[in-house]
Every structure is written in structure tokens, then in C-alpha cells.
Amino acid sequence: MSERTLKRLLGALGAAAALWLVIFLVSNRAADSEPEIESAIATFFDGASDTTLSAVRLSSQAGAVELRRVAGSWMVNGFRSDSGSIARFFQTLGNSRVASLAASNPTNHARMGVAADTAARVELEGQGASRTLLIGVDGPRSATVYARLPDEDAVYLLDSGIRSFVFRQLDDWRNRRMVRIDTAQVRRIAVTRDRDSFELVRGDSAWTFANGTPADANQVRGLMNELAQGVVASRFVADTDSIGMLPQAGRTVVYDATGQELTAVTVGGGTGDRWGMVAGDSVRYRLPPFRVDLVVPTLESVRP
Numbered sequence: 001m002s003e004r005t006l007k008r009l010l011g012a013l014g015a016a017a018a019l020w021l022v023i024f025l026v027s028n029r030a031a032d033s034e035p036e037i038e039s040a041i042a043t044f045f046d047g048a049s050d051t052t053l054s055a056v057r058l059s060s061q062a063g064a065v066e067l068r069r070v071a072g073s074w075m076v077n078g079f080r081s082d083s084g085s086i087a088r089f090f091q092t093l094g095n096s097r098v099a100s101l102a103a104s105n106p107t108n109h110a111r112m113g114v115a116a117d118t119a120a121r122v123e124l125e126g127q128g129a130s131r132t133l134l135i136g137v138d139g140p141r142s143a144t145v146y147a148r149l150p151d152e153d154a155v156y157l158l159d160s161g162i163r164s165f166v167f168r169q170l171d172d173w174r175n176r177r178m179v180r181i182d183t184a185q186v187r188r189i190a191v192t193r194d195r196d197s198f199e200l201v202r203g204d205s206a207w208t209f210a211n212g213t214p215a216d217a218n219q220v221r222g223l224m225n226e227l228a229q230g231v232v233a234s235r236f237v238a239d240t241d242s243i244g245m246l247p248q249a250g251r252t253v254v255y256d257a258t259g260q261e262l263t264a265v266t267v268g269g270g271t272g273d274r275w276g277m278v279a280g281d282s283v284r285y286r287l288p289p290f291r292v293d294l295v296v297p298t299l300e301s302v303r304p
Contacts, residue, residue: 041149041156042098044124044133050074050090053126058166060120060135065170079283080175089165096160102139102146103155112146112155113137120166135166171236178285179263179278180230185256189223193250196299209302216304222294227254231265231295233285237275244284246270250296267296 056067067074067081067089074081102112109115113136120135136146136155145163148155189200199210200220207220237244249269254262264279267287276287276295293301 037098037101037156039149039152039154039156041133041147041152041154044098044131044149045093045096048090048093048124048126050086053124055125056089057123057125058121058168059123060167061118062167063169065168065173067173076173077170079170081173082175085168085173092161092165096158096162099144099157099159101154102157104153106153108155109148109153114146114148114155116150120163122162122166135163138163174236176233176235176285177230178233178276178281179227179265181227181254181262183224183228185262186224186227186254187257188255188259190253190255191251191296191299191302193296193298198299198302200302214304215302219297219302223252223297226291226294227263231276231278231287231291233276233291234273234288235286237284237286241275241286243268243270243273243286244275246275249274250292252296265295267292 050069054069058065058067065076067076067086069075074083074086102108110118113119114134116134121132122135123130123132132150134148134150136148139145139157143159143161145158145160146155147158187202191198191200200207200215201210206217207215209215246269248266251264251266253264256262261279266277266279268275271289273286273288274292276285276292277283287295
């Protein structure tokens, strides 16, 4: 390479570096000059946690739910809530922030989904006060959404995944675990299924029928695993659901060594999904057929 060519190459590199420096300085100056958000929306999520809030109301065209802290536990519309959903929701609240002003003209409200009559709403209640935020459509980037305060025209872009929680159905917030017990205490199981009734007794090394006949170890193990891990329903039975009208078809009652009842699970009839209930709980759960057969087994399935 000639000396002349080398000088030209170095000059070109120097010019490129200078251009990059100018662009960097200009972009930083533009970022530094971005106006600070003075609206109350800037602090809307400050201090919002599962310990500082007493209630959260989420409403949209899909419905409305109220999360309320009762005796240290969160309920949803008066039902037991799913702890995982609650934890993820409050984590999302804690990570939410206002990114920038998106529009100041109210003619943009409908386009951005924050018009008063169509927007979803998030209301946070705690420490004797409440605050409401209108939630609109998704923003231009992933996990962003348009939002505004009810008494302001300005629309802001939030870095937040809160929109997915606002549109959740009630069932998605509820706890689907019907019952969970310490199976080490179980000594006797009484089962009624269809036209059959039988008892299983725990011996020193194996489960048997009440008359001493061996029971199928795998079937009993499946029942015990369900009770230990928590019998989890697929959904809930609505008042208008036809399966809720079917009569009782089976029941499993579990006892400890003293004869005290630990739990009782009752299921309805049918060939597909069935309703299920637990003693002391008025909720009707929806159970798939395989779970029904595990929790309230047939006599034939327990025979070895």
C-alpha cells in the first residue's frame, strides 16, 4: 500500500469517527432536553405493592374483577385467588413506568383506546386513598401500552405488561386447587362410585381392601399423589353449566388413624367433565375424566 493511499484511508477513518461523535453528542443532547413528565401519572405506580394496597379493581369490556386483601390473603371477587397470578400481577405493577408523552390532543383518545367510555380501568386502593388509570391499546413496542388519567387529556406510553392482566377472566385469577392434605396421616379411605362401595386400609407395607384382599398399588398411589399435590380442577362450573345439574355419582372420604375425617371429595355423574366439590367448600369445580378416576376410583380399577 502506498503512502498516499494510507493517508487517504486514515483521513476517511478520521472523518467517520468525527461524524459518529457529532451524532452521539446531538442524540445525547436531545435525550437530555426531553421534558420531564410533570403529570401525576409519573408517580401512579409508586409504592404499589401487595403490602401497601388493600384492593385493586380491574375492569374492561371483558368484565370486572376485584382483588381484595382479607386477613393477609388476596381474594378475587370473594373467591380464593391463585397465588401465582397475584404475585405476577404485583411484580408487573412494580416494574411499570411511564416512558413518554404520546399525545396531548383529546382527539387521539379513541385511536389510542383511552376514551372514557371504552378504556379499561385500573383502580388502586390503599392507605385511605384510591387512584385510577385508563388503559388503552398496545403501544408500538412489546410490553407497552397507552394510558391516561381520567381528568387529563394527555396520553402517555407506559413500559408495562399490565394490559394482559386487565383483560383476564375471573376464572384465570381463581385458585383451582380443591384440596391438599398430608397423606402421611391417611389410614383409611372409603369410596362410593356408581353402584359400588368399598374401603381401603393402610397396612404396614401395603394397601388392602377392608377384608384384607390386596389393592392395586398403582391406583392407590395415584389417589394419594393427587391428595398430596393438591387436586387441581380445570375450571369452575358456572350456574348455567349443564354438568352442574347432574346428580352425585361418587365420593371419596379420607380418614386418619383416629377415624377423624381429613377430607371428602364428591363428584357428579356424566361421561365427560364432571363437577367436583370438597367438604366445607361451596365451590363447584370442573374436573376432567382422568382426574375423576384418580380421586374417586372405580372398584374395578382398584382390584389388582
